[in-house]
């Protein structure tokens with residue numbers, strides 16, 4: 001059976017959401033950060049950097065939250081959460097999925113660390129400021145993309161919404177989502193999904 005190595009509510013929730021949307025039979029393997037299990041020699045045979053998520057099946061082991069989402073949705077392509085290869089919809093699907101982890105996640109991490117998580121004497125106001133600035137620019141781009149659209153690909157929910165939806169959850173936690181009403185409305189739609197509720201209520 002497939003195994004998800006996770007520590008909610010971190011980025012492992014992206015992979016978990018995809019599994020829950022599809023109803024995949026999987027086993028959750030909790031990797032406790034407080035117990036430093038992610039730094040154990042054993043866990044580093046699963047993820048060499050000691051991070052979550054990681055995903056293991058009978059035939060492969062992989063890590064990187066977005067890559068896991070895209071892989072799982074391709075394995076269940078009949079479920080329609082991943083557009084067909086080579087289509088314009090697939091182009092948008094790749095674009096927004098990579099945009100979320102390459103542009104949004106780093107800015108969210110900077111703001112979270114330098115305004116919330118690091119001890120005060122280690123926080124750098126300039127890093128926080130630049131993170132907020134970068135998120136604001138990305139939020140404006142997303143607001144335009146989502147104008148008159150329920151989801152990134154239009155009326156159809158896809159894996160790109162799982163990837164971005166996790167970033168929205170993170171942005172709400174840092175207090176940055178509320179400056180972008182279109183993103184707030186989009187995130188509210190995602191929160192209605194039973195799979196989202198199963199993942200984020202724990």
Ligand SMILES: N[C@@H](CCC(=O)N[C@@H](CS)C(=O)NCC(=O)O)C(=O)O
Nearest residue numbers: 010011050051052053063064065066
């Ligand atoms: N780009 C990676 C980031 C993975 C990552 O940094 N995960 C964090 C939790 S959100 C983690 O495991 N941190 C533990 C550590 O770095 O020690 C992904 O999206 O999977």
